[in-house]
Amino acid sequence: MAGLRERKKARTHAAISDAAIALFLDRGYDQVSVAEVAEAAEVSKRTVFAYFPAKEDLVVHRFADHEAEQARVVRGRPPGTGPLTALRDHFLAGLRDRDPVTGLNDVPQILALTRMVRETPALRTRAVRFQEGAGKALAQALRETAGVPELTARLAATQVVAVHWLLSMDNHRALADGQSADDRFSAALADADHAFAVLAEGLAGYL
Amino acid sequence: MAGLRERKKARTHAAISDAAIALFLDRGYDQVSVAEVAEAAEVSKRTVFAYFPAKEDLVVHRFADHEAEQARVVRGRPPGTGPLTALRDHFLAGLRDRDPVTGLNDVPQILALTRMVRETPALRTRAVRFQEGAGKALAQALRETAGVPELTARLAATQVVAVHWLLSMDNHRALADGQSADDRFSAALADADHAFAVLAEGLAGYL
DNA sequence: TGCAAAAGTACACCGGGTGCAAGAAAAAGC
DNA sequence: GCTTTTTCTTGCACCCGGTGTACTTTTGCA
Numbered sequence: 001m002a003g004l005r006e007r008k009k010a011r012t013h014a015a016i017s018d019a020a021i022a023l024f025l026d027r028g029y030d031q032v033s034v035a036e037v038a039e040a041a042e043v044s045k046r047t048v049f050a051y052f053p054a055k056e057d058l059v060v061h062r063f064a065d066h067e068a069e070q071a072r073v074v075r076g077r078p079p080g081t082g083p084l085t086a087l088r089d090h091f092l093a094g095l096r097d098r099d100p101v102t103g104l105n106d107v108p109q110i111l112a113l114t115r116m117v118r119e120t121p122a123l124r125t126r127a128v129r130f131q132e133g134a135g136k137a138l139a140q141a142l143r144e145t146a147g148v149p150e151l152t153a154r155l156a157a158t159q160v161v162a163v164h165w166l167l168s169m170d171n172h173r174a175l176a177d178g179q180s181a182d183d184r185f186s187a188a189l190a191d192a193d194h195a196f197a198v199l200a201e202g203l204a205g206y207l
Numbered sequence: 208m209a210g211l212r213e214r215k216k217a218r219t220h221a222a223i224s225d226a227a228i229a230l231f232l233d234r235g236y237d238q239v240s241v242a243e244v245a246e247a248a249e250v251s252k253r254t255v256f257a258y259f260p261a262k263e264d265l266v267v268h269r270f271a272d273h274e275a276e277q278a279r280v281v282r283g284r285p286p287g288t289g290p291l292t293a294l295r296d297h298f299l300a301g302l303r304d305r306d307p308v309t310g311l312n313d314v315p316q317i318l319a320l321t322r323m324v325r326e327t328p329a330l331r332t333r334a335v336r337f338q339e340g341a342g343k344a345l346a347q348a349l350r351e352t353a354g355v356p357e358l359t360a361r362l363a364a365t366q367v368v369a370v371h372w373l374l375s376m377d378n379h380r381a382l383a384d385g386q387s388a389d390d391r392f393s394a395a396l397a398d399a400d401h402a403f404a405v406l407a408e409g410l411a412g413y414l
Numbered sequence: 415t416g417c418a419a420a421a422g423t424a425c426a427c428c429g430g431g432t433g434c435a436a437g438a439a440a441a442a443g444c
Numbered sequence: 445g446c447t448t449t450t451t452c453t454t455g456c457a458c459c460c461g462g463t464g465t466a467c468t469t470t471t472g473c474a
Contacts, residue, residue: 005440005451012452033429044454049431083414125332146414151377155402156410158369166365170358195362202409203363207290207353212420212471219421240460251423256462415474422469428462438453444446 013051016041020058025112029059029120056126059117066101067130070160071137075145083146087160088196091167095188098181103171104188106181114172135161163195220258223248227265232319236266236327263333266324273308274337277367278344282352290353294367295403298374302395305388310378311395313388321379342368370402 019041023032034055038045052058070087077086094102100110117123139157142148148156170191174184198206226248230239241262245252259265277294284293301309307317324330346364349355355363377398381391405413 008440009452034431035429045430046432046455047453050453053431055430082411084410125336128335129332142414148414151398151401152405152413154373155370155405156414158373159366159410162365162369163362166361191358194358198359198362198409200409200411202405202407202411203291203366204289204407204409206359207349207355207363215471216421241462242460252461253424253463254422257422260462262461417474418472420469420471423467425465425467427464430459430461432457432459434456434458436454436456439451441448441450443448 012041012043012047016043016048016051017058017061021113024059024116025109029116029123056122059113059123060126060130063101063127063130067133068137069101070134070164071141074138074141077145083142084156084160084196084200088192091164091192091196092189095171095185095192101168102188103168103173104175104181104184106175111172111175115176118169118172118176131161131165159199163199167192167195219248219250219254223250223255223258224265224268228320231266231323232316236323236330263329266320266330267333267337270308270334270337274340275344276308277341277371278348281345281348284352290349291363291367291403291407295399298371298399298403299396302378302392302399308375309395310375310380311382311388311391313382318379318382322383325376325379325383338368338372366406370406374399374402 016037020032020037023037023040034048035045037058038048041048048058052061070090073086073090074083077083091102093099095104098105100114103114105111105114117127135154135157138160139150139153142153142156143150146153167188171184171188174187175181223244227239227244230244230247241255242252244265245255248255255265259268277297280293280297281290284290298309300306302311305312307321310321312318312321324334342361342364345367346357346360349360349363350357353360374395378391378395381394382388
């Protein structure tokens with residue numbers, strides 16, 4: 001099925017990304033030029049941009065799959081379960097599984113990569129843009145599967161995405177400060193529980 | 208007090224910004240280079256960057272004052288008023304006053320500028336970053352004046368800022384589609400009321 | 415009026431990103 | 445197997461945003 005052409009393309013794609021990430025982790029994102037990445041991947045600079053629309057994508061394309069994750073969760077929730085419950089349970093499960101998107105993964109490579117995204121403005125910006133996409137998809141899922149009016153759906157989606165991001169950043173920061181994922185786990189659970197409770201019950205009871 | 212030096216600087220600052228915005232509104236942000244702005248303002252390109260750290264700031268510096276607005280509202284609320292109530296009332300008052308930050312201002316210049324910010328990725332990104340700052344300031348205000356624990360404060364701040372943005376984008380879109388501010392007003396009020404109610408009472412009751 | 419500090423300028427440079435045209439390689443047709 | 449055609453890659457020149465630097469001009473003040 002996969003012609004030689006496709007396989008080669010896939011290999012080149014991976015080679016470029018791998019070379020880029022290795023260099024970035026070694027010397028820092030801003031300290032590595034695309035030209036250097038091209039050289040390391042034994043490809044021309046022009047080809048790098050043929051595979052990746054922008055420098056940031058050399059890193060963030062790895063997270064692209066998760067853009068529609070929350071929408072999927074809402075769509076695939078067991079009948080009788082509220083969307084918010086499903087989203088919370090999914091996040092809690094992610095914590096237990098040390099899913100990188102929860103920020104609770106202390107595998108050095110992943111930790112370093114996450115830190116890079118967090119600390120490099122250009123990458124953070126790109127990550128934020130992914131969240132906008134996630135929010136839109138989630139809002140649509142809420143509208144279609146829970147019969148929620150549009151404004152409410154967008155509101156809820158925005159909040160869920162923001163909470164998700166906030167929690168994962170907190171977890172990541174704890175790990176970046178030296179805590180192990182196992183050490184952080186219970187606090188991460190508590191924080192997530194609290195955050196989703198606030199979301200469900202409203203701010204009125206907490207302010 | 209204002210020496211000649213300072214006055215001249217202020218004038219140059221304004222001249223550059225004015226020239227830039229005029230050009231941008233005329234031909235589009237991306238279609239105008241900084242060199243052209245410099246030329247129009249009768250200044251060297253280097254001087255433009257002496258006054259504005261980046262091209263985007265030629266536009267967004269005008270919004271910079273509002274970064275701490277929500278924090279101010281929380282800090283200055285009348286005793287006995289909850290922070291969320293104060294924030295809602297302030298937003299509703301902004302709608303009545305056609306405050307541009309609510310998106311409900313149809314003065315052509317302002318409308319065009321807002322539209323530009325909304326539609327130009329680089330500018331939107333910069334605007335989002337301002338919101339991060341607003342969120343941080345608001346979280347701190349909540350912590351200090353309402354005795355809210357840190358996580359809750361950051362959570363609440365993030366949500367308030369997000370809601371604010373969402374509402375103003377909706378209003379702006381309505382006006383951009385040709386509605387007058389007066390026509391949109393009642394729907395804007397209703398939307399804001401609803402959004403703040405969801406925020407206060409939680410998503411559980413709405414999903 | 416003379417002088418130090420501040421502001422503005424010219425210029426060379428870097429890095430991200432694109433358009434283009436020509437060359438290399440794979441796929442399709444015979 | 446060979447040609448033709450399509451797709452990929454490359455090198456090159458170029459644009460634009462942004463910065464370092466060294467030089468000239470302006471301004472405040474003694």
